[in-house]
Every structure is written in C-alpha cells, then in structure tokens.
Amino acid sequence: MQISIEPKPHTLHITSGEAAAEALRHKLPQADIIPFNEAMCEGSACAEIFTNEFYQLRAAAYGVTLQSYLLKSPGGWLNAMLPAYKALNLYFDYDMFCVVNTITLLAFLEQAQYKGQINFYLLEANGGADIIDTWPVKLGIYNECYQQVLVNRQPFDAGKSYFNKGIELYLDYKKEANRITAYIAANSALDKQELLYKLMARFADYGLTDIAAARFIDAHLQKVADK
Structure with a gap:
C-alpha cells in the first residue's frame, strides 16, 4: 500500500525510534521530527507519565543514571512544546515493543489534555519509515488502558487488533514464565549466541x-546454576 504524507505546518512527527526518525527526515526534510526513545515493555510503570517518578523508574529499567536517561527521553521536550503543535503524526510498527510505547504516548497525551488532531501511521517492521496503513486516533481510552495494562498488568480491550495483540504479548512477556523462557529452557543446549539469534527471529x-x-538467557542460566 502506497501512503503519502502531506507536509503540514504546526505538525509534530513522533517516530518509534532513531532509525525511523532518520528515514522520515529524508522524506520530510522540513518537518519537526522526534524519536520516542522509550522501551516501556521493560521495567515498571507509574500512573503519571513524564514526571520525576516516571523518569527514575525508566532510568532504573535501563540500568543507567537519571542524567543519562534524560539526555534521550522525549518527556521534557513534549511537556514543554506540545501546545505549539496543532497536529501529531505518530509512526510505530506492529510489534509488542511499539504497541506498548504507543499506548504510553497516547496516555500521556490524554493526561496532558492534548486537543489537536492525531494520525497514526503503521510502519513496516524494517527500521525505516515505510508506511503500510494509517488511521486517525481519537483520545479517550488510552490513559485507562495504560493504567490497567502497564501499571496493574491486567488485560484491557482497546477495541483495535493492533493494540489488543500487543497487550496480549506484553502481559505474557511480563510473566516470570512465558513463551520466551519456555523456548530457552527447551533449547538450552544451544550456544548462547545461536540461541540469542533464534530468540530474536x-x-x-x-x-x-x-x-x-x-537478559532472558542469562536469567535462565542463573536459575539453573542456583538449583
């Protein structure tokens, strides 16, 4: 599907990460583009997004200092500049990592009472900015979704398969015993590097x-060693 992006003034483009941001800059060299440098599937979440407590939890999740985390976090910039934009274009792909980040971003927009237009662009999962689908986003359920899923680790029906599939995978991912740990246990005889590649695929x-x-492999090895 060929989907074009019409450049508009006062629009902020938020991508899933640095690679997508760089690819989008080639398509829209005059646009305001920032990467959403978060990995919300890791660590814990708190109710209020892009607050001091939130920043501290994210730094702990990544195992870095608060100062190092803040250098890449989009939170400060979004808190300061969001009112200047009448529209937001969001670019994320369809894996669990991106779905959880998208839920967090939309929940933040609800918490910030953002009133502008929001369009979502679904990207091919190739690290670039190749668009395979698009739809408008209406705020209203995402803060509740964030609280239920990321804070409470409970299911939530977001009414769209993009979100519901990612939520299902996230809740499995956060279990101590999940599909990933089961696969590692069944293939523990493999060389660590080979197992790592197989897991990613x-x-x-x-x-x-x-x-x-x-991290999953090391946790399994440590568990075996402790027995």
Whole structure:
C-alpha cells in the first residue's frame, strides 16, 4: 500500500525510534521530527507519565543514571512544546515493543489534555519509515488502558487488533514464565549466541532486542546454576 504524507505546518512527527526518525527526515526534510526513545515493555510503570517518578523508574529499567536517561527521553521536550503543535503524526510498527510505547504516548497525551488532531501511521517492521496503513486516533481510552495494562498488568480491550495483540504479548512477556523462557529452557543446549539469534527471529512479534534476549538467557542460566 502506497501512503503519502502531506507536509503540514504546526505538525509534530513522533517516530518509534532513531532509525525511523532518520528515514522520515529524508522524506520530510522540513518537518519537526522526534524519536520516542522509550522501551516501556521493560521495567515498571507509574500512573503519571513524564514526571520525576516516571523518569527514575525508566532510568532504573535501563540500568543507567537519571542524567543519562534524560539526555534521550522525549518527556521534557513534549511537556514543554506540545501546545505549539496543532497536529501529531505518530509512526510505530506492529510489534509488542511499539504497541506498548504507543499506548504510553497516547496516555500521556490524554493526561496532558492534548486537543489537536492525531494520525497514526503503521510502519513496516524494517527500521525505516515505510508506511503500510494509517488511521486517525481519537483520545479517550488510552490513559485507562495504560493504567490497567502497564501499571496493574491486567488485560484491557482497546477495541483495535493492533493494540489488543500487543497487550496480549506484553502481559505474557511480563510473566516470570512465558513463551520466551519456555523456548530457552527447551533449547538450552544451544550456544548462547545461536540461541540469542533464534530468540530474536522466533519472537519478532515481541520486538525482542538482542539486549532483552541476552537478559532472558542469562536469567535462565542463573536459575539453573542456583538449583
């Protein structure tokens, strides 16, 4: 599907990460574009987004100092500049990693009482800015969704398969025993590097990174060693 983006003034473009942001800059060189540098599937969440408590939890989740985290966080910029934009274009792909980040961003927009137009662009999962679908977003359910799913770790019907599939995967991902740990246990005889590559390929729908895959493997090895 070929979907074009019509450049408009006073529109902020928010991408899933640095790679998508760079690809979008080639398509829209005059646009205001920022990456949503979060990995909300990791660590814990708190009720109020982009607050001091939120920042501290994110830094702890990534194992970095608060100062290092704040250098990349979009929170300060969004809090300060959001009122200047009449419209937002969001660019995320369809894996769990992106779905959870999208829920967090939309929940923040509800908390900030954003009143502008929001369009969502679904990206091909190739690290670029290739659009495969688009739809308008109406705020109203996403803060409740965020509180229920990320804070309370409970199911929530968001009324769209994009969100519901990601929510289902996230709730599995946050369990101590999940699909990933079961696969590791069944394939523990493999070399660690080979197992890491297999995990990333098999669980692409989670958006599993090499760092997260290695963490799961190391946790399994430590569990075996402790027995």
